[in-house]
Amino acid sequence: MLLDSAPRDSTRPAGAPARTSRLLDAAYRIGALARHNATLRLRDPGQMISYIVMPMVLMLVLKPLYVRAVDGGAAQVATGLMVMFSVFAISLVGNSILSERTWRTWDRLRVSRAPAPELLVGKTLPLFVVMVVQQTVLLVYGCLAIGLPVPPNPVYVLLAIMVWAFALLAIGALLATVVRSHGELSVISDVGALTLSSLGGALVPLSIMPEWAQLAAHVSPGYWALSMMQAAVRGDAAGAVPSALVLLAIGLVAGAFAARRLARGWGRGGPM
């Protein structure tokens, strides 16, 4: 239902089966969205850089303390701070999604040809990549500069990073769809990140925390992330799987809720 003289797409291979061409169209739209969102992200790199540089500095400064305090102190300080600052990255995700509402641009995407799932993937893919890059850089730095033992199986580590990034992405998206403002979002994500990740043992090793805190830690996604990450770094796949499942479950629940809100154009003044 476009005007007759509309410029037609002449590049699609003629005779491609309808299904394939629909998939290609979807991929093209997702690509357009992802590219657009990546551009916006890169134009505002401050937060990203500080969430990579701050933990690097802290790892270096805190390492002697950890090495003296616990066995495997180097591994603890590297994975702990990596987990903590990856939780901070939730605010990156949240802000980037919430901005679509404050700029009113989400509704414009919703009237485009891209259905909701495409919008979600196109929006979150670049954020997912940012988080994977952040965590990878921090772990590589941990190996090179902090003395984190080089993981025997990097594939486990990469998988663990992807699971954790997915859970964080879903939590960030969920937050973005329930807060009312960017201010509210940054309070919740900063305080929440600090509380949850330190409760999870990212700052002080759980082994030297009081017993009640060790128990309470189980409610924190940071706890599961840390235990998954440390198992993956050791090359202990069996040890990483249970935590990974918990994180996947958290991610799926949060993600499903957020996706529903986003698809309906959340926050337009009506009830949830």
Add this chain to the structure above:
Amino acid sequence: MLVATDLVKRYGTIQALDGFSLNVAAGEIVGLVGHNGAGKSTFVEIVSYLIRPDGGHVTIDGRPPSATRGEVGVAPQHIALYPSATVREHLELYGRLAGLRRAALREAVEDMSTMLRLGGIMDRRAGKLSGGQQRRTQAASALVHRPALLLLDEPTAGADLETRQAMLDVVKQRAGEGAAVVYTTHYLPELTELQATIAVARGGRVIARGTCEELLKDLPGEVRVTLADREEVSVSTSEPTVTLIDLLRRIDRPISAVDVRNPSLDDLYRSLAVHDAP
């Protein structure tokens, strides 16, 4: 092209639409006017499938809004742009989302840039543009894929002259090519220039529908001619220009000033309120 019948939309106790019906033919420009809160934007949002009505139905080219997603060109009332993205990036994004590629995309972007006079600002970021430039960018990104139904919600709100003229030109051109246009505005002269038909909304429904001539026929405009000796001639008329020419021809004394007040939308609303009264 667009057929909306008896639309109802409630927000809690607020009745945003209350039996709103409007038909728009291909090639027709409908000036949708009415006071703030009359339900114009709610209507636009329903047709663009952003919200669901509580009652009534809409078809676009015979299909429901759910099936025509992406084929309608929507420029919302409020500016909705990415502050850090350039004008070109906006046009490319919405063009790509509509399926335009390579040469077709480049051509469509160039076309919009020319028609909406964006040439000099294509690589400026939207957040740094003036209000009028933002309006034009928003309209361009809504029209880039050449939709056959345009929903322009106050596209000239707060706009400068250049923006207004560019907007009117592009709307006229697209309607000339067969697009159906819903054009919301508070300025009557825009509608007469567009040769639009008019739909007046009030209280969530369309209370009057017709051509400019039909609806504006009996509205009082005014012509006032001040003579050099300070004497004033003032005539209440629905056709001030014609009356003025006529007056000037007949007055053979020196004239110091003329003042023409064309009928406004407020005059139209007022006259409709009078007609409504039991």
